[in-house]
Amino acid sequence: MRVRAIDHVVLTVRDLENTLSFYERTLGMTRVTFGEGRRALAFGDQKINLHLAGREFEPKARSPQPGSADLCFVTDVPIEEVVAHLGRIGVAIELGPLPKTGARTALRSIYFRDPDGNLIEVANEVGP
Numbered sequence: 001m002r003v004r005a006i007d008h009v010v011l012t013v014r015d016l017e018n019t020l021s022f023y024e025r026t027l028g029m030t031r032v033t034f035g036e037g038r039r040a041l042a043f044g045d046q047k048i049n050l051h052l053a054g055r056e057f058e059p060k061a062r063s064p065q066p067g068s069a070d071l072c073f074v075t076d077v078p079i080e081e082v083v084a085h086l087g088r089i090g091v092a093i094e095l096g097p098l099p100k101t102g103a104r105t106a107l108r109s110i111y112f113r114d115p116d117g118n119l120i121e122v123a124n125e126v127g128p
Contacts, residue, residue, distance in 0.1 A: 008040070008047045009071070011118065012064035016052055018115050023048070026091055026112075027073060027122070043073075067117035072102070072109070079108050079124045086112060094119075099126075 013019040016039055023029040029041040029048075038057065041048045051057055053066050075082060079097050086093060096110035106127035112120050 006046060008049050009069075010049045010051055010061070010064075011069055011116070012051045012053050012056060012061070012066050013116050014053050014066045015115065016050055019050060022115050025089055026086065026114075026120075069118040070121075071118065072107075072121040072123060074102070074107070074123050074125060076124070079110060079122070082122050083110060086110075 011019070020031050020039065020041065023041045024031065027043065029043045032040040032042045032047060034040060039050045041050070051060060051064060053064070056064050077085075083093060083097065091112050094111045094113065097108050098110075100107040100109045100121070100123065102123065102125065105125045107123035108126050109121050109123040112122075114120055
């Protein structure tokens with residue numbers, strides 16, 4: 001058995017609407033409604049399913065908590081343009097740009113927080 005890709009991840013959040021708006025505004029993700037009114041954010045071939053804290057869907061993580069995730073997203077938009085975009089919309093960058101190591105190649109990354117305090121990394125691939 002061998003895994004090929006990540007289809008989706010789940011974030012537990014305090015406020016669905018605030019989270020949906022944040023990820024749309026900051027990262028250009030698309031709101032998705034599926035199943036019986038469940039909410040998610042789509043991008044590329046993946047999505048982030050959203051669980052409202054205290055009202056999570058089963059099955060769920062053993063201890064779902066808002067603000068416990070650390071996610072890295074790769075973009076083709078130059079990181080300087082990402083920095084400028086985040087500045088225009090009032091999102092504070094905590095760290096970067098700086099060199100990091102990704103799953104496939106070297107990265108140039110910045111870090112900021114979503115409304116629940118999850119650490120969000122946005123990166124450009126910079127090497128083979």
